[in-house]
Amino acid sequence: MDANLTGNLSPDDPELSPVTRAMVALRGQVLDAWMAEVRRAVPQAKELSLPILANTLPAYFDTLAALLTPQHPARIVSDLGTVASEHGGERARLTLYDATAVIHEMQIFRDVLFRELERHGVVLEGEQRAMLSSYIDATIRESANAFTVVQAALREQFVAAMAHDLRTPLSTAQMAAEMIAHTSGDANVRRYVEKIVASTQRIDGMTRELLDRIAFSKTGPVRLTIQEVDLVTLAREVAQAAEVAHAVELSVEAGQVRGWWCAEALRRAIENLVNNAIKYGAPDAPVRITVSTTQERVQVLVHNRGAPIAPEDSEGIFQLYRRAGNQGLGEGWGVGLPYVRRIAEAHGGSVMMSSSEDDGTVFVIDLPMDARPFAGAPTAA
Structure with missing residues (x-):
């Protein structure tokens, strides 16, 4: 189902x-x-x-x-x-x-x-x-x-961007004030300059502390090159490349599903899902890729059999540098699934996951057919 x-x-x-x-x-x-x-x-x-x-x-x-x-x-x-x-x-x-x-x-x-x-x-x-x-x-x-x-x-991302951008004019103001102090012989001017420099240094320190507290500021924006893409062809290429290591089945509802997306970003996102499905799925069961459409949207589904992802891990797997703990992996470095989410969200879409012992694990990338109006949309991942 x-x-x-x-x-x-x-x-x-x-x-x-x-x-x-x-x-x-x-x-x-x-x-x-x-x-x-x-x-x-x-x-x-x-x-x-x-x-x-x-x-x-x-x-x-x-x-x-x-x-x-x-x-x-x-x-x-x-x-x-x-x-x-x-x-x-x-x-x-x-x-x-x-x-x-x-x-x-x-x-x-x-x-x-x-x-x-x-x-x-x-x-x-x-x-x-x-x-x-x-x-x-x-x-x-x-x-x-x-x-x-x-x-x-x-909001955190916005604050981080503002804090980062503030540092340039602050640095300029501080340098200008220091130049005034070096060139002016007026003791009152130098005293006022010292207050300006001290204040700009305090503000710079607060902005650096704020940036350190906001992890999102370190991920950077998602840059997409949007072009017309046949998603069926792209999915088939990913499947054929993966078949060297594992059986992969591709199911499509039409010979072509053409839309406007970033081909390389989507290729990498689907490859991440397929590679995870092979790595953590049952070795004797094929990985299944399905491409389908709904109202002006397209869905790419990747399914594997094997040990399910525990409900408590369902959100953590999308966080940078975390992996699900129920598959014997422990904590580790991982950027694949966070990358998949960022790419889906930057196209104006979503990624969903479902996992159970009986049905296996499914990831679905759900995107608008034409991502051009939404390219570079804000991402929470």
């Missing part, structure tokens, strides 16, 4: 319950109705382009629907939290939303979902409706929390 993370569950999948299949069949109508209502009711959403407004909602919708299938995989619940968090993070990085707008649009989603299901004759039992309402409420909190966390990270 990995397709839930890409928003590509099939209404014909026999493993899904009838109510899940009925709900998935209405995905397009529900999301269109939701977007129309959000544009009307949320001022910050009026001018958003379709891929940014749609965001991770196809995956969110499908994961909610999967909850209505009895004996659904246990990971589905954590998947829902992951998708909701990425939704909030994207809103912080790519829109003018505030936390109230994030909460409001998710409340609209809940109302529109039940209205459209009823309008199309999809009958929910009382327990099913209560369960969906409960999970939507929980994920509203997760989206709002992620929005707040990412917004705080972006």
Whole structure:
């Protein structure tokens, strides 16, 4: 059921319950109705382009629907939290939303979902409706929390940039004051200059301390060279190169998926995911790469079998120089997954992860089809 993370569950999948299949069949109508209502009711959403407004909602919708299938995989619940968090993070990085707008649009989603299901004759039992309402409420909190966390990270980056830029005019002012002290014979002037120099030195010391406290200032901006790319060809090249070391299966929904991205950055991001899948996955099971599309967005999914990533490690693996602790690795230097997240976010997208003993581990890079308007977008990773 990995397709839930890409928003590509099939209404014909026999493993899904009838109510899940009925709900998935209405995905397009529900999301269109939701977007129309959000544009009307949320001022910050009026001018958003379709891929940014749609965001991770196809995956969110499908994961909610999967909850209505009895004996659904246990990971589905954590998947829902992951998708909701990425939704909030994207809103912080790519829109003018505030936390109230994030909460409001998710409340609209809940109302529109039940209205459209009823309008199309999809009958929910009382327990099913209560369960969906409960999970939507929980994920509203997760989206709002992620929005707040990412917004705080972006504020730190802004402060770091300002502190860094302040040091140049401070240095110039200090040098100019010292020149005045050397060339002036007026004792009062020299006394005032000493105060200026002492003050600029204090400010410089405070800015250096501030920079030392903000780790984000050391990562630097993501520089992308955007061009038209066939993502299927790129994924096939990565798969063929990796097949030297391990079996890799490529699944695509079309012969080509053309869009505007940074080819080299995406190649490296996919290579990182595939190499991790080979390194930490089961040696006798192939790694699977899937390329799919939703509303003006594209998804690259990389799946492997093997020991799962523990829930407590699910966010830590995206932090610079950390690795998951449940795979016998301990702490170590690692930049692969943080790099993947930064590249996805710099394209105006997200990266999501799901892992369980039964289903293996899945990473999904979810991007707008045309990243040109979002190139170099703020990244929290």
